[in-house]
Amino acid sequence: MPLDFSNGGSSTLTGGYIRYMASTSSWQSRGEPFKFGQAVMDLENIRTGWCYIAEGTAPEWVMDGSLKDRAAKPQGEGWKRGFKVDVFSKSMFGEDEPVKEWATNATGATMGIQALYAEYERSREEGKVPVVEFVGATPTKVGKGNTNVPNFKIVKYVDRPVGLGDDDAFSAPVSIPSSEAQTTEVLDAEF
Secondary structure (H helix, E strand, C coil): CCCCCCCCCECCCCCCEEEEECCCCEEEECCEEECCCEEEECHHHCEEEEEECCCCCCCEEEECCCCCCCCCCCCCCCCEEEEEEEEECHHHHCCCCCEEEEEECCHHHHHHHHHHHHHHHHHCCCCEEEEEEEEEEEEEEECCEEEEEEEEEEEEEEEEECCCCCCCHHHCCCCCCCCCCCEECCCCCCC
């Protein structure tokens, strides 16, 4: 089932979050730029919903019950469809904080994750999680504006790394039911 973002800005939080900057096709963590190489994305547990982002405040979310159970649009202006997904990489984020959440309702980012999720649906391997590589961005005209849509490719599938979804409030599955995924003690050093 494709992700549903038809609702016809990205998150400003830092810390346990990453941010895609569509204007420059770049990434930030803790307000500092970083190079997004390869990382495990927990697409099995991606969450979608309605998000309201106003400058200087934390995003407000009304999450879908599942990918098939879309929440009603909240009252008021400015609510857009968005997503939350956990990203795991020791090489990008460090040993102490290898999991970050990417959560946004920005048009370009939702277009990019939608394309990645479609690839994931075609190629998924039971009990494995995808290693995803950021391969640049495509300038795209959307309505009266422009954006840069992030492009990703799935490099391979690996066992779920320890820490991705373990005792993590962000990772409680609310979408696709799955069988228990395998965990491993060590993930390839490149992540």
